[in-house]
Amino acid sequence: xxxxxxxxxxxxxxxxxxxxxxxxxxxxxxxxxxxxxxxxxxxxxxxxxxxxxxxxxxxxxxxxxxxxxxxxxxxxxxxxxxxxxxxxxxxxxxxxxxxxxxxxxxxxxxxxxxxxxxxxxxxxxxxxxxxxxxxxxxxxxxxxxxxxxxxxxxxxxxxxxxxxxxxxxxxxxxxxxxxxxxxxxxxxxxxxxxxxxxxxxxxxxxxxxxxxxxxxxxxxxxxxxxxxxxxxxxxxxxxxxxxxxxxxxxxxxxxxxxxxxxxxxxxxxxxxxxxxxxxxxxxxxxxxxxxxxxxxxxxxxxxxxxxxxxxxxxxxxxxxxxxxxxxxxxxxxxxxxxxxxxxxxxxxxxxxxxxxxxxxxxxxxxxxxxxxxxxxxxxxxxxxxxxxxxxxxxxxxxxxxxxxxxxxxxxxxxxxxxxxxxxxxxxxxxxxxxxxxxxxxxxxxxxxxxxxxxxxxxxxxxxxxxxxxxxxxxxxxxxxxxxxxxxxxxxxxxxxxxxxxxxxxxxxxxxxxxxxxxxxxxxxxxxxxxxx
Numbered sequence: 001x002x003x004x005x006x007x008x009x010x011x012x013x014x015x016x017x018x019x020x021x022x023x024x025x026x027x028x029x030x031x032x033x034x035x036x037x038x039x040x041x042x043x044x045x046x047x048x049x050x051x052x053x054x055x056x057x058x059x060x061x062x063x064x065x066x067x068x069x070x071x072x073x074x075x076x077x078x079x080x081x082x083x084x085x086x087x088x089x090x091x092x093x094x095x096x097x098x099x100x101x102x103x104x105x106x107x108x109x110x111x112x113x114x115x116x117x118x119x120x121x122x123x124x125x126x127x128x129x130x131x132x133x134x135x136x137x138x139x140x141x142x143x144x145x146x147x148x149x150x151x152x153x154x155x156x157x158x159x160x161x162x163x164x165x166x167x168x169x170x171x172x173x174x175x176x177x178x179x180x181x182x183x184x185x186x187x188x189x190x191x192x193x194x195x196x197x198x199x200x201x202x203x204x205x206x207x208x209x210x211x212x213x214x215x216x217x218x219x220x221x222x223x224x225x226x227x228x229x230x231x232x233x234x235x236x237x238x239x240x241x242x243x244x245x246x247x248x249x250x251x252x253x254x255x256x257x258x259x260x261x262x263x264x265x266x267x268x269x270x271x272x273x274x275x276x277x278x279x280x281x282x283x284x285x286x287x288x289x290x291x292x293x294x295x296x297x298x299x300x301x302x303x304x305x306x307x308x309x310x311x312x313x314x315x316x317x318x319x320x321x322x323x324x325x326x327x328x329x330x331x332x333x334x335x336x337x338x339x340x341x342x343x344x345x346x347x348x349x350x351x352x353x354x355x356x357x358x359x360x361x362x363x364x365x366x367x368x369x370x371x372x373x374x375x376x377x378x379x380x381x382x383x384x385x386x387x388x389x390x391x392x393x394x395x396x397x398x399x400x401x402x403x404x405x406x407x408x409x410x411x412x413x414x415x416x417x418x419x420x421x422x423x424x425x426x427x428x429x430x431x432x433x434x435x436x437x438x439x440x441x442x443x444x445x446x447x448x449x450x451x452x453x454x455x456x457x458x459x460x461x462x463x464x465x466x467x468x469x470x471x472x473x474x475x476x477x478x479x480x481x482x483x484x485x486x487x488x489x490x491x492x493x494x495x496x497x498x499x500x501x502x503x504x505x506x507x508x509x510x511x512x513x514x515x516x517x518x519x520x521x522x523x524x525x526x527x528x529x530x531x532x
Contacts, residue, residue, distance in 0.1 A: 014038065016065040018058070024074065026098040031081030034108070035061035036070035042110035043070040044135070044304055045103040048117050049096060049124040051079045051088070051169060067297050069114075072103045076124065080174060087209065088170060089123065089146040089216075096128030112304050119143050119270065126250070129231055136303040138296060140236040141270050144246045147216035153245065154441040154454075156419060157481040157490060159191055160373075161242065162213065163199060171207050179205065191478040196491045214491050226253040232303035233261045234296065234530065238268030239319065240377065244457055248330055251312065260308035262299060262530050263330075265316040265459065266290065287322040287523050298531040308532070315521070315529040318400065319460035323520025326529050331403025331457070333513030340390055340470075341505035347399065351390045351470060351510055354383075361503045363387055365413075365474025365485065367496040371421060373479035379425060379433040387473035388503050390510070391427065399462045403513025405437055407453040407472060410507035411444070415485035415499035418444050421476045422453040424510070426460070427467040436460060440476050442483065448504070458513075470510050474501055 015038040022032040033054055036043060046069050048057060054073040061071035077095055078086025100113050112135045115125035122142035129137045143149045149165075151157050167180040183203055184190050193202040197214065200207035233254045237247025244265070251263040266272075267288050302308050314327040325332065338345040340361075342352040353360035363386050365371070371386050383389060407422035421440045425433040437455035444451050453472075462468070475482055484493035521529070 014066050016062050018062075024099050024102045026077070026095045028077060028084035029082065030074050030077065030095060030099065031083075032072060032074040032099070033058070033061075034070060034072055034106075035065045036108050037065055037068060042108060043068055044112040044114065044300075045070045045072055045106075045109045046114045046116045046138075046300075047072045047074070047096070047099055047103055047125075047128065047134075048121055049074045049076050049092065049099065049128075050117065050121045051076045051086070052120070053080045053174070055080075063293060064297070069300075070103075070106075070108050072099065074099055078173065086171070086173065088120075088213075092124045093127040093131040096124055097132035100128060100132050100134060114138060114300055114304070118272070129229060130225055134231055136232045136234075136300060138234045138236075138300060139250065141238060141241050141243060141272060142235070142246050142250060143243055144222075144250075145216075145219050146213060147218045148246065149243070150213050150216060152440060152480070154443075156440045156442045156483075157196070157214065158242075158479065159196065159481040160478040163191060163203070166207055166210060166213065167203055167205055171209050176205065194494045194496075196481050223249075223253045226250065227256065229255050230259050231255070232259065232308055234264065234299045234303070235262070236264045236266075236272070236292070236296075238270060238272060239265055239317065239457070239459060240267065240269045242270065248457060251314065252330065258310040260303065260310055261312045262308075263312070263314035263316070264292075264295065264526075264530055265314070266292075267317050267319050285320070285322055287324070287520075288317050290523050290526060295526060295530050298527055302531045313529050315526050316402070316459045318402075318518065318520055319458075320463065321400070321461040321520060323522060324526060324529075325402065325459065325515075325518055326521050331513050333401065333403040333515040335403075336512050336514045337408070337509040338392075338468075338512060339505070340503065340508045340510065345509075347512070347514065349393050349395060351392045351468065353505065354389045354391055361388055361505050363473075363501050364498050365418075365501050366498040367475060367477075367482040367484060368498070370475035370477035370482050371471075371473035373438075373476045374423075374435050377435050379435055384471075384473075386475075387471045388501075390470045390472075392468040394465050394467055395462055397464050399512075400460070400515045400518050401436070401462065401513055402459045402515040402518070404457050405455045405513060406511045407439070407451075407455070407470065408509050408511055409451040409453065409472065410448060410504035411451045411472075412448045412502040412504075413444065413474075413485075413499050414446055415497065416446050416487040417483060417485060418442070418499060418501075419474055419476070419480070419483040420444065420451050420453050421471075421473040422455055423471045423473070423476075424455055424458075425469040425471075426462055427469050429465050433469055438476065440480055468510075472503060474499060
């Protein structure tokens with residue numbers, strides 16, 4: 001295995017040595033760099049495997065190395081400098097296991113190895129931990145698998161994000177930066193193309209693995225396999241990350257009763273920076289500006305030293321409040337139903353229908369003009385006729401929601417196959433609507449049915465004077481592929497039909513996870529939750 005030493009990097013704490021051009025044999029050549037503290041000595045190793053170019057992680061790896069870790073950064077099979085064929089999500093368990101054993105055998109490694117990564121690299125870390133022994137696993141905003149990223153847990157296909165990711169990174173050795181955005185700008189109707197399986201032809205880019213994405217099935221027995229692990233885990237997620245559910249699931253499923261598992265959820269998107277993607281959204285609270293790198297280093301040192309208290313612990317930021325919740329289970333909130341017929345619920349206020357009383361509980365879901373998904377958090381679109389819209393009166397006192405809201409519906413459709421969408425927003429005194437959570441489920445047939453639409457997890461303090469808005473619709477496009485409402489598969493369908501929908505308000509409710517009198521921690525106490 002060859003390598004070249006690039007030299008010592010300047011740093012605040014200590015110089016580092018970067019050795020590039022190494023090759024790990026795993027049936028093919030996996031291009032690998034090692035960044036470690038300068039000089040002799042043995043150190044715990046972090047293994048970070050990425051499809052986004054190991055060169056992009058050099059600064060991050062230097063930071064870890066200055067804190068006493070040897071970092072193994074590797075291009076996954078078929079990407080950038082690594083040989084082989086790029087087949088997303090296919091080879092990461094085996095290649096990860098080989099890389100861990102290679103790292104453990106190096107003279108600069110003290111025998112302890114941490115599987116580490118964010119997004120796709122978090123998937124690599126999880127698969128590595130399942131395939132071989134590691135001493136700790138640190139995963140951020142995990143994209144846990146092919147099928148798991150392609151669809152919601154309810155089976156509804158994610159369209160826009162997968163089209164963007166596959167166009168940029170799929171079936172190519174490096175990437176196609178800006179290609180998808182340019183095509184979308186030139187062709188605004190791009191994602192309306194039918195059938196969805198033929199979308200690469202409209203994109204003008206060869207994506208032979210596109211059908212494999214949609215044919216993928218969820219990983220079998222994943223919960224049971226994770227439960228069998230005894231490796232310490234830190235799962236870091238964002239309250240505005242589309243894969244938030246998996247950050248929480250990992251924490252809930254990982255290890256037995258005595259396994260130290262930690263969860264950190266902040267007000268972040270998938271980039272772990274901030275939820276502020278447009279003007280007028282919630283300002284970041286000082287209490288939520290944390291030094292994530294310092295927390296991760298402290299947790300990793302404690303995990304490798306065996307100092308973590310057994311069992312689960314979590315720190316979750318309370319949006320619009322100055323603090324964090326310390327929890328040992330999720331969700332912590334009590335489910336409180338709020339009827340959709342205008343009757344006051346247990347919270348002391350009503351969620352009343354808007355519009356014409358004769359049509360307030362009925363709409364037509366037309367896939368030719370689908371109910372739109374919101375880009376960002378603030379909904380600036382005008383009211384739509386293709387949904388049932390319910391809005392509360394102003395809250396008389398603050399309310400903390402912590403957990404997963406749900407719409408419990410008695411609902412009607414005249415179509416043989418339907419999607420049901422529920423979107424919950426907070427409407428401020430200025431009239432702006434900030435999306436709190438959205439959920440979509442599929443599978444109810446024609447006629448009256450009981451439908452439960454689970455929305456995404458939230459942790460937010462609603463101020464007195466705010467109002468809640470619930471919208472019930474039949475589509476959520478382009479975030480999700482349109483249901484043709486003919487009974488055909490949304491991925492192969494070429495014909496669309498409208499469907500008449502109706503809600504029975506007397507037998508339907510919005511179920512809110514209300515947390516009474518929460519005690520919030522200041523940020524300087526996060527260390528005791530995460531690393532003790």
